[in-house]
Amino acid sequence: MRNNLIILLAARILIPLIILFALYVQFHGDYSPGGGFQAGVIFAAGWILFALVYGLDRALEVIPLAWMYRLMAMGALLYAAVGLAGVALGGRFLDFYPLLADPQSAQQAGIMLVEFGVGVTVASVMMLVFALFARRKGDWDDANAGQGEP
Template sequence: MKRSTILVVVARFLIPLIMLFALYVQFHGEYSPGGGFQAGVLFAAAWILFVFIYGLETGLRVIPTRVIYALASLGVLLYAFIGLLGVVMGGRFLDFYPLLESPHAAQQAGIILVEFGVGITVATVVMLIFLMFAQRRAMTDAAERNE
């Protein structure tokens, strides 16, 4: 596909805005609708838009595949760690009250960390799904050219 100047200019403007909105949704999700899942999808959408405009190779130079896998694991581990920390400190799984002295502060800190883990996991899993489809498409296109 020939790269369009208009698409490049619009993408340079939109991608940072999408990521900024994703941060807003991520950290404002405790007080209003939104949170980790929605923010993760927005982050992944920004990366996918980048890949559509600049190509898969450039997208993988920005965020390599092994980093995507590592972040997916890190997000799940963060969620599990915060959940189990409540158990270790005498509460139940995902019980944030034992984490800090103030129950309100503990609830806020716990949900922010858990939602951050969810956001990282969702973003990277959506990116991996897209990456698998894109790589499969590249393989089938290469096979068709060789026939």
């Protein structure tokens, strides 16, 4: 697809818009439907489109596999840390009210952090699943080259 001018031009326009929409869904999710999970899937879809158009090797230069593993763990740890912070401050797990003096600010900050952790985890898992399957497909094609297999 790297030689098709129409696909390259469409991807060059769409990928930044997809990432921007993912950020909008991420940070507007506490006011409207949406949030971390949806934003993570949208962000991963933008990266996957990049990988399909420009190739997996170039996409892995942008976000390497090692960083996908790290981001997956950091997102889950952020979620757990926010939940446990409420417990440490005398509340229940994912009880945001003890986090700040103002209950409304505490609720908003807590949900933003939790949703950000979910978004990072979902995006990295989706990208990782795609990358591992795509690399496996490439290994299969290389191993069976010239054997008459489709």
